[in-house]
Amino acid sequence: MPSPSLPNPHPIELQAPDIEPYRAGNTGVDYVTTFDSGAAGPHVMISAIVHGNELCGPVALHWLFRQNVRPQNGRLTLAFVNVAAYGNWDPDDPFASRWVDEDFNRLWAPDVLEDDRKTVELERARALRPILDTVDLLLDIHSMQTPSPPLMMAGPLAKGRALAREVGVPELVVTDKGHAAGRRMRDYAGFADPESAKNALLVECGQHWAAGAGDLATETAVRFLRAAGSVDALFGQDVAPAAAPAQHFIEVTEGVTIQAETFTFAREFQGGEVIPEAGTLLGHDGDQPVHTPYDDCVLIMPTRRTYRGQTAVRLGRFVPAEVAR
Numbered sequence: 001m002p003s004p005s006l007p008n009p010h011p012i013e014l015q016a017p018d019i020e021p022y023r024a025g026n027t028g029v030d031y032v033t034t035f036d037s038g039a040a041g042p043h044v045m046i047s048a049i050v051h052g053n054e055l056c057g058p059v060a061l062h063w064l065f066r067q068n069v070r071p072q073n074g075r076l077t078l079a080f081v082n083v084a085a086y087g088n089w090d091p092d093d094p095f096a097s098r099w100v101d102e103d104f105n106r107l108w109a110p111d112v113l114e115d116d117r118k119t120v121e122l123e124r125a126r127a128l129r130p131i132l133d134t135v136d137l138l139l140d141i142h143s144m145q146t147p148s149p150p151l152m153m154a155g156p157l158a159k160g161r162a163l164a165r166e167v168g169v170p171e172l173v174v175t176d177k178g179h180a181a182g183r184r185m186r187d188y189a190g191f192a193d194p195e196s197a198k199n200a201l202l203v204e205c206g207q208h209w210a211a212g213a214g215d216l217a218t219e220t221a222v223r224f225l226r227a228a229g230s231v232d233a234l235f236g237q238d239v240a241p242a243a244a245p246a247q248h249f250i251e252v253t254e255g256v257t258i259q260a261e262t263f264t265f266a267r268e269f270q271g272g273e274v275i276p277e278a279g280t281l282l283g284h285d286g287d288q289p290v291h292t293p294y295d296d297c298v299l300i301m302p303t304r305r306t307y308r309g310q311t312a313v314r315l316g317r318f319v320p321a322e323v324a325r
Contacts, residue, residue, distance in 0.1 A: 002096075002099075002100070002101070003052075003053075003085070003095065003096055003097065003098035003099045003100070005093055005095055005096040006095040006145075006304055006305070008093075008094050008095060010146075010147070010207055010208070010209055010210070011209065011210075012091050012094065012209040013209055013210055013211040014055040014056065014059060014209050014210070014211060014213065014214050015055075016055050016058065016086070016089050017055075017058045017059060017062040019031060019058055019062070019080050019083070019086070022061075022065065022078075022080060027077070027131060029127050029128060029131060030083070031079065031080040031081075031083050032077060032078075032079045032080070032128070032131060033065075033077065033078050033079075034075055034076065034077040034131075035069070035070050035071055035075065035076045035077075036071075036075045037070065037071045037072060037073050037074060037075065037076075039072070039073040039074070040073060040074065041071065041072075041073030041074025041075070041229065041230075042073075042074045042075075042136035042137050042228060042229070042230075043074055043075045043076075043077065043134050043135050043136045043137075044071065044074060044075065044076050044077070044135070044136065044137045044138075044224075044225065044228045044230050045076075045077040045078075045079060045131075045132070045135040045137070045138050045139070046060070046061065046064070046076075046077070046078055046079070046138075046139045046140075046141065046221050046224065046225075047079045047080075047081050047138065047139070047140045047141065047185070048060065048061045048078075048079070048080055048081065048141050049080050049081050049082050049083065049085070049086045050081045050082055050104050050105050050140060050142065050185060051082065051085065051098045051099065051103075051104065051105065051142065052082045052083075052084070052085025052086040052087070052088060052089060052097040052098055052099060052100075053085070053086075053089060053094050053095060053096075053097045053098045053208060054141075054142055054143045054208055055089075055143070055208065055209060055213075055214065056141060056142075056143050056205045056206075056208075056213035056214045056216070056217035057080075057141035057142070057143075057217055058080060058086070059214035059217055059218065060141055060214070060217035060218040060220075060221045061078050061080065061221075063218050063221075063239070064078060064218075064221060065078065067235075067236070069225070069231065069235075071230040071231070072229070072230065072231060072232060073229060073230070074136075074229075074230065076225070076230050077131065077135065079128065079131070081104065081124070081128065082099060082100075082104045082121060082124060083124075084100050084120050084124065085097050085098060085099045085100050085104075085120075085121075088100070094208070094209065095145075099120075099121055100119075100120040100121065101119035101120045101121055101122075102119050102121050102122075103121070103181070103182070104121040104124070104125065104185075105182075105184045105185055106179060106181050106182025106183065106184070107121060107122060107125045107182060107183070108125070108182070108183040108184060108185045108187060108188040109182065109183040112182065112183075113125060113126060113129060132185070132188060132189075133189070135198070136197065136198050136199070137163070137198070137199055137200070137224075137228050138185070138186060138191060138199075138200035138201070139167075139200075139201050139202075139203065139220070139221060139224040140184075140185055140186050140200065140201070140202045140203070141203055141205065141217050141220070141221065142202060142203065142204050142205065143204060143205045143206060143207065143208040143209075143210075143213045143217075144204050144205075144206060144207055144208065144271065144301060145207070145208065145301075145303065145304055146207060146270045146271055146302070146304075147206065147207040147210065147270060148204075148206070148207070148270050148271030148272045148301060149170070149171070149172055149206075149271070149272040150169075150170035150171075150172065150203070150204055150205050150206045150213075150216055151170060151172050151173075151174050151203070151204040151300070151301070152164045152167070152169070152170055152172070152173045152174065152201055152202075152203050152204075152220075153174050153176060153186065153201070153202040153203070153204060154173050154174060154175055154176075154201060155175070155176070155177075155178075155186060155187060155191070155192065155200065155201075155202075156175060156176065156177045156192075157192070157194050158194075159194070159199050160175070160199060160200070160201065161173060161175060161249065163199050163201055163227065164201060164247070165247065166227035167201065167220065167223045167224050167227050168223055168227075168244030168245075168247070169216070169219060169220055169223060169244055169245070170203065170205075170216065170220070170247075171245045171246065171247055171248060172247070172248055172249075172250060172272075173247050173248070173249050173250070174249075174250045174251075174252060174300060174314075174316065175249065175250070175251045175252060175316075175319075176252035176255075176300070176314060176316070177252070177255075179255065179257075179310075179311045180255065180257040180309070180311065181257070181309050181310055181311065184202065185200075185202075186200040186201065186202040187200075188200075201224070203216075203217070203220045204301070205217045205220065215239070218236075218239050218240075219236075219239050219240040222235060222236035222239055222240035223240050223244070226240075247321075248318060248321075249318065249319050249320075249321060250298050250300070250316040250317065250318055250319070251316055251317060251319045252300060252314045252315065252316040253293065253294075253315055253316060253317065254293065254314070254315050255311045255313075255314045255315070256282075256285070256290055256311065256312040256313050256314070256315065257309065257310070257311055257312070258285055258306060258307065258308050258309065258310050258311075258312050259285050259286070259288075259308065260285050260286025260287070260288070260308065261286065261307075261308060262286060262306070263283060263284070263285050263286070263306040263307075263312050264283055264284050264306070265282065265283040265302065265306075265312075265313075266281045266282055266283050266284075269282075269299050269302040269313070270302075271299055271300060271301050271302055271313075272298070272299065272300075273298070273299045274296055274297070274298050274299075275292045275296070275297045275298075275299065276295060276296060277292070277295060278291075278292055278293060278294045278295050278297070279291050279292060280292045280297075282299075282313065283312065285312070290312075292315065293315060294317065296317060296318070297315050297316070297317060298315070298316045298317060298318065299313050299314075299315065300313065300314035300315070300316055301313065301314060
């Protein structure tokens with residue numbers, strides 16, 4: 001399914017970096033570069049443009065390349081992911097370059113990766129899979145349709161929340177299980193296994209083209225590398241000062257997966273709204289009303305792509321820090 005074209009009400013404040021200088025890489029996979037310290041340590045990866053219209057990720061990786069970042073132990077991989085979609089970026093139609101054939105971030109289950117379908121995104125995922133299989137710690141950089149508060153998507157496990165605490169930003173950390181439509185890269189294999197030491201985070205840095213999204217993506221990447229031990233505490237102090245804000249944790253209890261041909265929200269939601277009363281109407285899935293299931297329900301990333309099988313919105317609640325451990 002081609003990426004839908006949507007009206008864009010938001011200013012485009014970021015410029016898409018030229019990633020052509022990074023095409024060759026050194027891994028045998030285009031646009032993927034690995035630096036090996038020669039010393040024992042984890043394989044750490046930062047990925048960008050899983051969705052081709054999310055500019056903050058390439059902004060952050062471009063900054064790291066320009067700083068000549070090198071790991072002090074283990075390996076560090078910097079990966080531009082859905083480069084075909086990114087190559088279609090058009091500021092006059094910025095939503096249309098999200099993907100070419102299908103959402104790259106719904107493909108990361110073995111039965112999907114190993115079936116006989118052939119799409120641009122599946123072929124790219126299959127090429128990247130052998131590298132991802134060797135990764136111990138992953139940061140996957142994303143952004144959002146609307147100017148919602150930035151979010152760290154820590155997955156459903158305690159180890160994800162612990163890594164989010166070590167990184168320290170953004171302020172809001174979300175515990176969630178992903179989407180009914182398919183598995184995200186941050187939930188692939190050992191990342192989602194409570195018995196595995198592998199770990200992953202997905203950061204949503206704010207509205208796709210806001211200048212602040214590029215700043216937060218760069219800061220988060222630096223803090224992630226420090227938390228992983230790949231760089232020392234002084235690296236990137238100009239973009240990631242030592243102090244970090246207090247974090248707050250949200251547990252997603254359910255996702256609203258669209259079942260009908262049409263879904264309409266009761267009003268325009270940006271994301272991050274806290275709906276005080278249980279039973280408040282959020283919208284209609286076809287003819288079926290959708291209500292908040294409890295008081296103080298937090299809306300996570302309501303979509304404008306309201307078609308069957310997609311997540312319309314995720315519903316969550318704040319939990320005390322001690323409960324979120």
